[in-house]
């Protein structure tokens with residue numbers, strides 16, 4: 123685990139000293155947008171037009187943020203248009219690597235790089251900051267379009283529609299404000315909340331994160347008792363953003379990140395909802411439980427110094443979900 127400083131790799135764990143033991147996630151730095159006609163998006167430069175075969179995604183199958191982009195790639199019919207490289211699940215002294223000695227890790231097809239940080243310095247030789255996945259790469263301009271998953275899924279949601287004819291809309295205009303409100307709460311207390319619990323290095327920081335996490339899960343359980351999906355009857359990005367955390371919760375966050383007040387299987391609605399989303403055609407292929415369980419337990423030496431991979435519960439995500447009946 124480390125980061126780039128002026129284009130040079132430095133091996134160091136998250137610095138939580140400055141923040142009283144709290145984990146503070148840094149903002150992504152590449153914020154361009156692919157658009158249907160290449161016009162500029164809400165941030166960044168113009169010139170990233172939706173084209174088949176032009177873009178490449180670097181992902182980790184363990185990572186909940188990268189997982190969102192793989193789900194949108196699948197649901198929006200983009201698998202033949204956007205290629206993918208999968209990093210190795212173990213993220214150690216060199217950060218994410220392109221080693222291929224693990225099921226599903228397929229190396230860097232574009233450049234044959236050894237490490238993900240080489241993709242960042244290829245885009246910006248003096249980049250300073252964390253080297254995170256997902257990375258959306260433009261083969262034409264030879265640069266990173268975006269390393270922010272919440273924006274990549276919105277590009278995938280609509281930019282390629284004319285090319286694919288797939289007009290499924292997970293970010294409907296009329297519901298955007300309501301989606302934003304739900305996303306904001308879930309991001310802070312659940313998606314990022316589990317990391318705040320797990321990466322806390324003081325009791326105070328952990329205590330401050332664990333309460334809001336379970337309050338929000340209780341609130342979601344209640345909301346899903348009367349709503350099939352978070353926004354009612356239609357699936358939106360809010361559901362997919364939540365799903366990638368829920369599917370990792372019992373196998374990883376419950377034990378490894380000390381989020382152990384309850385499990386998702388203890389919440390009847392959340393558990394059935396997780397299964398329903400898992401069973402949406404195209405989604406199962408994006409879930410790799412081996413990479414998920416292996417990555418967290420093996421990579422985070424400060425949390426699990428002996429790197430023992432726990433046995434984990436036998437969960438059946440294919441059990442009928444019974445929702446929407």
Ligand SMILES: N[C@@H](CCC(=O)N[C@@H](CS)C(=O)NCC(=O)O)C(=O)O
Nearest residue numbers: 150185187252253254255269270271
């Ligand atoms: N804001 C980013 C966050 C991505 C992120 O933090 N990814 C993690 C993997 S789950 C990562 O690559 N961490 C490496 C690091 O922080 O050094 C996004 O949502 O795209």
